[in-house]
Amino acid sequence: MNPNQHFAFLDEGSKKEIRRASLKAVAIPGYQVPFASREMPIARGWGTGGLQLTLSLIGKEDVLKVIDQGSDESVNAVSIKKLVQSTTDVELTEQTEAATIIQSRHRIPEIPLTKEQILVLQVPMPEPLRHYEKKEQETKKLHAENEYSGVWLMLFEQIMKFGKTATQADHPVFVNDRYVMAPSPIPRFDNPKLHDSEALILLGAGREKKIYAVPPHTDVASLAFEDYPFTVEDFSGECCHLCGATDVFLDELIDEESGQTIFQCNDTSYCIARLNQQERKEVELADV
Incomplete structure (x- = not known):
């Protein structure tokens, strides 16, 4: 670790601002909290939101695991691990149960997480309403009014066209019976792992400048119709x-x-x- 650089790369003011946004996200499950996304030494779209969360939370005693679509050895995972370790000297692991912080792209580990762990998910598009409403001020209004008919219409159209919902990943979920949330592009197989999770789950979108969260033991349900139930x-x-x-x-x-x-x-x-x-x-x- 370079003695002339900040611990965990970010300056303390930046880390405090990200932690405050994270606390607000935890207090309002599923709600997208805006934050001042920093420039990182990796390209936007390669996990800058998740990386900023990890860097703002990690301490010297933490053990870090990074995976990309299930792999510990992908280019994205290895690059992020190198950056975090070079600026913190924290221990790295490939064992899910040994990690205190797990940063992931597109997967939730198979081994159930515990209350001592934090899962950080990288998110490219945090807004589940974006596919039919392009204006940010309008999506905020729809969330405030609990107006999600557009999402239901999207699923209905898929059923009419394919005979079933056709979302392969990032299937929208209902958090605490209040907010519709994009779970990041995890496969449908992983959606049930969000429900009543022991671990804190934080989701970060660097390019879109949003942080949101699923606190431990939160009710999370994948959107589905009664006669067309959610399947993995x-x-x-x-x-x-x-x-x-x-x-x-x-x-x-x-x-x-x-x-x-x-x-x-x-x-x-x-x-x-x-x-x-x-x-x-x-x-x-x-x-x-």
Whole structure:
């Protein structure tokens, strides 16, 4: 760590302003709090909102995990880890249960989070009403009036066209029976993890200059009609070809040797942990 730079890159005034916005977001679940997004040494759209949250919250005793679409080793995840560690000297980990702060792009880890952890989600578009209302002042008014008929109409049109809701990711959710919220582009599979979460979930959009939150044990429901209930991606009958997991989000791949379709855990650290556990059991059985 360079002794001439601020701890965690941002100056103390900036970190305080971001923490104040975060506290307001926690106090009003699902509400988008504007903040003065800073210029960061990564391009906007590559996680600057989540990074600013992480840098404003992290302390010397924290342990950081960063994932990008389930991977700890993607270019985005590695770059963010290098920046945070170079300005804080904090410990890095790939183990979900060992981390105190987890910054993620497009996924919520498979291992359930605890009350000692904070999940920071990177968000490209925080406004769930933007697809049919372009003006910011109008979307604010719609939120204030609890007027979400446009979102329901969007889902209805998808059902009329495809026979089901067709959102593959970022399916809108209702938070505390009050605000409709964009959960970031997580797959539908991860939406239920937002409900009654043990961990604090903070969402940051650097380009759009918004912070919002899902506090622990908050009621979060994915928008759906009674006769067309919300469903997640179906991996029935499939399992990870490496660790055998069946109850996780799987990536569909093509085996280079056989040309056959195979499935693999999207959460790479979860898959590795299962493989290590299986190896330990095999060693224990061999020793008996």
